[in-house]
Amino acid sequence: MSDRPLQEPTLLLLTALADEPRHGYGLIQEIDAISQGRVRMRTGTLYGALDRLLQQGLIRVEREEVVDGRARKVYALAEAGRSTLAAETERLRAVVAEAERRMAARRAPAARPKGALA
Amino acid sequence: MSDRPLQEPTLLLLTALADEPRHGYGLIQEIDAISQGRVRMRTGTLYGALDRLLQQGLIRVEREEVVDGRARKVYALAEAGRSTLAAETERLRAVVAEAERRMAARRAPAARPKGALA
DNA sequence: ACAACATATGCCGGTCACCTATATATATAG
């Protein structure tokens, strides 16, 4: 259980589970949709991450089912995962806000904005 | 030059350079301040990242100076770094918004009475 | 009939960002 910041594939995984439980392959498609096609999660990343998140208690196996002859495991966000996701989004929002503030407060070549930290 | 998403230490590094140029050790302190003491960047991470970002053209060495007998290298955000940071924050904002939307739109496991708070 | 693709799960080997620890050197505080 490391409190290191989540990497983005993991963050997207938890995000994809935030509204309702999904199975592995469905998560790949959902993440593809969330990121507007920019992130195509690989199965190696997915199932490795699912194992890890299960072990960390951030997600759990909701149920197993068979649809059209294909076996599925449906994963759900655990309470720990929900609070982790909430904390992570809160933290990221702060970082994003700070980055944007600094880009706007950029030290101009001629003019000096006041009130900046030393 | 990978278009893989920046990890957070790297994001904080670019953020710390967004308003004005700074030297290595100053970046550690600045990142400590930005993150309210939550991220204590190690020198191994810092100088490795600086080398990598220099090679990627995201930052550049603004100047070298000697203050109180100690040599410094002052790094500045290059144009490529500035646009990368802008794109990254934009993307992260979208992910954060989506995560929060989904947490709010959560399909509850069991319906609660309307008067009860979660 | 057969090829190609989508659905679906899972493992293996490699890369690389990050971390821990260490080394070096000067200035200041106790």
Add this chain to the structure above:
DNA sequence: CTATATATATAGGTGACCGGCATATGTTGT
């Protein structure tokens, strides 16, 4: 004279992620 702060840098190890592969069924196209 020892510890702490400032300042840069490297070495070694860990682990998340990625590319590729394997397996199996259902669907669509030719």
